């Protein structure tokens with residue numbers, strides 16, 4: 301049997317951020333590697349957390365890390381049940397199932413993935429032949445009993461090692477079996493690595509929303525939460541803000557809540573005369589719960605009067621606030637309808653979201 305130890309005990313010394321707990325969409329960074337280990341069929345997984353941290357992760361045992369990386373690995377390997385253990389850095393969050401399988405299938409007491417450096421390498425002022433250089437990655441497969449013995453020897457002699465392969469080589473003289481690593485199995489170390497990973501992983505969806513309301517005298521008109529007229533406004537159960545309704549409708553329906561009429565029915569007196577901002581904020585609360593954020597809004601409003609030009613900046617700023625999307629990512633087009641829309645407001649909304 302093979303166990304896995306997933307290291308998430310880093311203190312963020314180099315970046316000041318405990319990156320294993322940074323959220324990418326709906327997941328913590330460490331969960332990406334975890335999912336791959338689980339998909340590989342590894343049932344005994346030990347997650348090593350920073351000392352003092354607790355976290356309830358279904359199907360996973362947790363242990364506390366130690367002072368150095370190798371101490372954290374030891375705590376995990378010690379707790380693992382398998383004859384072999386795959387030790388993986390959670391910061392290598394772009395782990396592939398292929399790589400895990402390749403390592404699992406390769407025989408040996410110590411199996412280590414590595415890649416050749418793409419760049420020339422200078423060492424101590426001299427160029428070295430880069431064919432002689434390998435960059436070592438994780439996961440590394442070790443025979444559990446061998447690792448424990450090597451670790452105890454290293455502790456006795458006070459030596460520090462940065463990975464399992466070097467520890468076993470240094471203390472036991474056993475060379476690792478090298479398998480081809482993967483260039484995209486990079487370690488999220490610096491803030492720009494996190495940005496690269498984010499761009500790789502974030503999934504986008506494009507949603508569409510629509511709404512139309514009749515206009516009548518004697519009531520205010522709200523467009524995107526901004527009052528644009530005092531005396532010629534939308535007829536509706538709520539304030540009839542067709543821009544907010546179109547965006548909210550797109551989001552609610554994508555999230556599986558039916559549509560705006562299901563969540564805020566006009567049979568419910570709570571919503572009678574309600575400002576539609578309430579709908580927007582409640583919808584965004586539900587979106588956040590699902591790890592969904594809005595990345596772009598592209599809205600077309602067809603309305604004869606009043607002309608929206610003078611309100612554009614205010615409407616954009618308000619949409620930006622309500623849907624937590626940068627102002628630069630909100631576009632608003634106002635069409636007059638060329639005489640066809642004397643008594644209505646019609647809205648088309650394209651909503652881009654990040655999962």
Ligand code: MG
Pocket residue numbers: 511512513536540541542545
């Ligand atoms: Mg409506």
